[in-house]
Amino acid sequence: MSLLLRGGYVVTQNARREVLRGDVLVEDGRVAAVGQVRDSAERVIDCTNMAVLPGLINTHHHVANTLLRGAADDVPLEAMLETAFAIDARLTRRDVQMGALLGCIEMLKSGTTSFHDLFYWEDEVARGVREAGIRGFLSWVVLDEAFTTQRGSPLKNAEQFARKMKGDELVTPSVGVQGVYVASEETWAGARALADALDAGLHAHLAETRSEVYNHRKKTSLRPVEWLEKIGFLCDRLVAAHCVWVTLNEVRALGRHGVKVAHCPTSNMKLASGGVAPLPEMFEAGVTVSLGTDSPISNNGMDLFQEMKAAALLHKSTRWDASVLPAQRALDLATIDGARALRAGDRLGSIEPGKLADLAVLDLHRAHATPFNRNNLIRHLVYTCRGSDVRYALVGGRVVVDDGSVTTVDESSVVDRVQEIASELYGVNG
Numbered sequence: 001m002s003l004l005l006r007g008g009y010v011v012t013q014n015a016r017r018e019v020l021r022g023d024v025l026v027e028d029g030r031v032a033a034v035g036q037v038r039d040s041a042e043r044v045i046d047c048t049n050m051a052v053l054p055g056l057i058n059t060h061h062h063v064a065n066t067l068l069r070g071a072a073d074d075v076p077l078e079a080m081l082e083t084a085f086a087i088d089a090r091l092t093r094r095d096v097q098m099g100a101l102l103g104c105i106e107m108l109k110s111g112t113t114s115f116h117d118l119f120y121w122e123d124e125v126a127r128g129v130r131e132a133g134i135r136g137f138l139s140w141v142v143l144d145e146a147f148t149t150q151r152g153s154p155l156k157n158a159e160q161f162a163r164k165m166k167g168d169e170l171v172t173p174s175v176g177v178q179g180v181y182v183a184s185e186e187t188w189a190g191a192r193a194l195a196d197a198l199d200a201g202l203h204a205h206l207a208e209t210r211s212e213v214y215n216h217r218k219k220t221s222l223r224p225v226e227w228l229e230k231i232g233f234l235c236d237r238l239v240a241a242h243c244v245w246v247t248l249n250e251v252r253a254l255g256r257h258g259v260k261v262a263h264c265p266t267s268n269m270k271l272a273s274g275g276v277a278p279l280p281e282m283f284e285a286g287v288t289v290s291l292g293t294d295s296p297i298s299n300n301g302m303d304l305f306q307e308m309k310a311a312a313l314l315h316k317s318t319r320w321d322a323s324v325l326p327a328q329r330a331l332d333l334a335t336i337d338g339a340r341a342l343r344a345g346d347r348l349g350s351i352e353p354g355k356l357a358d359l360a361v362l363d364l365h366r367a368h369a370t371p372f373n374r375n376n377l378i379r380h381l382v383y384t385c386r387g388s389d390v391r392y393a394l395v396g397g398r399v400v401v402d403d404g405s406v407t408t409v410d411e412s413s414v415v416d417r418v419q420e421i422a423s424e425l426y427g428v429n430g
């Protein structure tokens with residue numbers, strides 16, 4: 001199957017960050033040509049007044065928690081987790097699958113084509129991923145058996161899931177750890193050994209709140225990042241979500257070990273985490289930083305356009321510096337750096353021949369996006385555009401959002417089903 005995206009503004013995100021007025025030819029699921037393409041294709045989409053972007057990449061998510069959207073607003077992390085765990089304990093496998101499917105629809109419709117998830121029952125999330133046709137980097141979460149509601153050993157469950165999914169076209173399995181507050185040294189070591197054995201990624205919450213850091217220091221006399229370095233966990237497989245409460249020495253440790261950070265500004269602000277992840281210092285230390293929305297219970301959406309803007313504004317505001325985290329850098333976090341974080345920089349994150357055709361096409365001909373100046377397109381994308389401007393999304397060359405509608409599933413029936421599940425679970429009134 002070949003497809004030609006004709007006459008758009010192509011935001012390549014290649015090494016030179018070129019923006020071209022031209023075409024993108026897609027063949028056999030990959031980008032075949034970029035620029036002025038003479039060939040035609042089986043399908044041609046007119047992209048006049050549209051921007052063609054690499055599909056956005058969300059590197060920290062708990063997608064099935066769409067079921068809990070709005071269940072714990074205006075409370076800090078600890079109270080939010082209490083509510084989440086109480087509802088979680090009543091979830092069925094089918095609920096998780098439907099919640100995940102809803103989230104996948106929401107992501108595709110707002111231009112996200114890859115996400116990095118942390119959850120139990122990732123096999124159910126994987127079903128949602130396949131049905132929606134999105135790309136999922138799914139981390140089965142492990143924690144001490146004393147704290148889990150999972151049946152059997154979380155580590156064994158994670159291993160089984162990873163082995164089952166190895167080689168899947170859309171699902172890349174990895175190993176997750178919930179955080180230092182529920183995982184002993186043995187659990188962290190087990191997760192690391194498993195990821196090494198499977199050549200898989202690692203995904204964990206890290207230094208999210210001040211109480212996490214203080215409690216851990218009380219217990220071990222070390223801060224979480226220092227402690228993970230001491231036990232030999234830090235490595236370039238790891239995507240660490242948050243890293244809000246870290247010292248400069250810890251930032252340098254992250255850089256030294258090649259740890260990637262998933263920055264989640266909206267979640268941190270909503271849960272009143274207080275601190276701000278020190279992105280300028282992370283860049284200085286060579287840390288790859290990417291962008292995550294975190295759970296729909298703490299965001300409450302998963303629109304990476306909003307998240308790019310939130311990230312840029314948060315750092316400008318707290319550093320008293322309007323040039324810190326400029327638009328181009330914000331877009332990098334959500335595209336090429338996200339791909340690097342997931343060890344997929346060779347196939348995702350930019351529009352270049354040979355890469356997978358994971359693309360988002362945005363309509364610029366909208367009231368809220370006018371006037372549009374092609375010379376400041378990147379700033380326009382970050383500060384003005386919205387996920388709802390997405391008209392087309394492609395994953396591996398397959399058109400999964402076509403003229404604004406998801407093609408793979410019946411959105412309306414998924415919405416109805418999730419509304420029913422939420423009202424059965426905790427009495428949501430629709």
Ligand SMILES: [Zn+2]
Nearest residue numbers: 205241294295
């Ligand atoms: Zn999280």
